[in-house]
Amino acid sequence: MKDLSDIEIIESVLKGNTADYTVIVDRYKNKSFTMLKRMLKNEFDAEEVLMDCFMKAYNNLGSFKFESKFSTWFYRIVYNTALTKLSSIKRKVESEMQSIDDLDYLESKYSSEDYCKKELSEIVNKIINELPAKNAAVITMFYLEEMSSEEISQVLNISVANVKVILHRSRNLLKDIIQKRNLLKEIL
Amino acid sequence: MNISDELLNDFIDGKLETDEVKFVKESIEKSPEVKSRYMALVSSDDMLRKLESETVSLNFTQTVLQKIQRRKALAKQQKRFLFVVLSFLGFIVLGIVGFIFYQVISLSAPESNQVVTDYSKDVGNYFSNLFGKKNISVFGSVLSFIMLVSAYFFYEFQKKSKNNFTH
Numbered sequence: 483m484k485d486l487s488d489i490e491i492i493e494s495v496l497k498g499n500t501a502d503y504t505v506i507v508d509r510y511k512n513k514s515f516t517m518l519k520r521m522l523k524n525e526f527d528a529e530e531v532l533m534d535c536f537m538k539a540y541n542n543l544g545s546f547k548f549e550s551k552f553s554t555w556f557y558r559i560v561y562n563t564a565l566t567k568l569s570s571i572k573r574k575v576e577s578e579m580q581s582i583d584d585l586d587y588l589e590s591k592y593s594s595e596d597y598c599k600k601e602l603s604e605i606v607n608k609i610i611n612e613l614p615a616k617n618a619a620v621i622t623m624f625y626l627e628e629m630s631s632e633e634i635s636q637v638l639n640i641s642v643a644n645v646k647v648i649l650h651r652s653r654n655l656l657k658d659i660i661q662k663r664n665l666l667k668e669i670l
Numbered sequence: 671m672n673i674s675d676e677l678l679n680d681f682i683d684g685k686l687e688t689d690e691v692k693f694v695k696e697s698i699e700k701s702p703e704v705k706s707r708y709m710a711l712v713s714s715d716d717m718l719r720k721l722e723s724e725t726v727s728l729n730f731t732q733t734v735l736q737k738i739q740r741r742k743a744l745a746k747q748q749k750r751f752l753f754v755v756l757s758f759l760g761f762i763v764l765g766i767v768g769f770i771f772y773q774v775i776s777l778s779a780p781e782s783n784q785v786v787t788d789y790s791k792d793v794g795n796y797f798s799n800l801f802g803k804k805n806i807s808v809f810g811s812v813l814s815f816i817m818l819v820s821a822y823f824f825y826e827f828q829k830k831s832k833n834n835f836t837h
Contacts, residue, residue, distance in 0.1 A: 516724045537737060540738055649679075652718075657713075661706065
């Protein structure tokens with residue numbers, strides 16, 4: 483069963499084999515949890531929202547048109563549910579205030595002396611966890627789920643160019659920190 | 671040599687045309703500053719690729735399956751409940767219709783030659799009496815009462831089912 487494609491599993495679930503849905507859950511739970519945790523900045527909320535997402539996806543499997551990938555459809559549910567959660571806990575305002583152009587606060591924070599002694603991988607993790615919701619979602623989908631810019635643009639309902647901008651800004655942020663802290667030799 | 675970070679990023683993503691690739695490669699080779707920026711970007715990309723995913727709680731999948739099964743059971747219960755309520759209402763309507771016909775038949779004279787005409791007249795009269803000023807309020811009250819009682823039981827049932835689903 484684990485070798486089957488998403489589409490084959492969904493067809494089986496739609497035929498009434500509810501237990502097969504666990505394969506889909508196992509396949510997506512950790513990556514989508516990572517995305518939600520980075521977006522919501524809270525582990526408990528992330529797990530609660532993820533549960534909600536899997537229930538929503540199950541209840542709406544009948545409306546899934548097999549034209550797009552299941553992952554794109556599922557991540558759209560995850561992203562939109564996370565946004566709803568963010569707006570309900572009033573964090574969305576805070577998140578939206580940090581536009582894609584406004585990552586300087588992270589750069590100056592993590593370039594400072596306070597963080598010089600820390601491991602770079604630790605800093606990268608910290609930075610990713612502090613990124614605005616949309617940036618965190620793009621980074622996770624691109625690097626962890628290995629989705630293309632086109633697929634991400636469908637999930638987020640933004641242009642491919644915008645996805646590219648978000649992606650490059652996040653990469654540039656890390657690049658600036660590496661250069662400012664003279665870490666290139668250390669890495670190489 | 672002026673090469674933007676955007677161009678370097680596109681180079682890393684493999685989104686450039688052949689002549690642009692050549693230009694960027696030459697710039698990296700010739701300029702230490704461009705090379706430094708390029709290497710830092712490659713390192714950033716590499717670090718982001720190495721980020722590992724987080725793990726949900728161990729029994730997460732089982733919990734999702736249990737929730738789905740509970741929801742399925744709940745949907746079945748709701749269907750059964752609706753069937754019972756609708757059957758009950760159906761029986762009431764059938765009873766009322768039967769009662770009307772019984773009244774009409776008992777009022778009419780079967781020995782008459784114009785039975786069909788009389789029947790239709792009587793049915794017309796009976797309905798105008800039933801929905802006349804006197805009876806309409808009684809009829810409405812009975813129906814409202816039935817609907818209120820059904821709604822109350824439906825609400826209680828939903829509340830109970832929701833509690834079962836949550837716990």
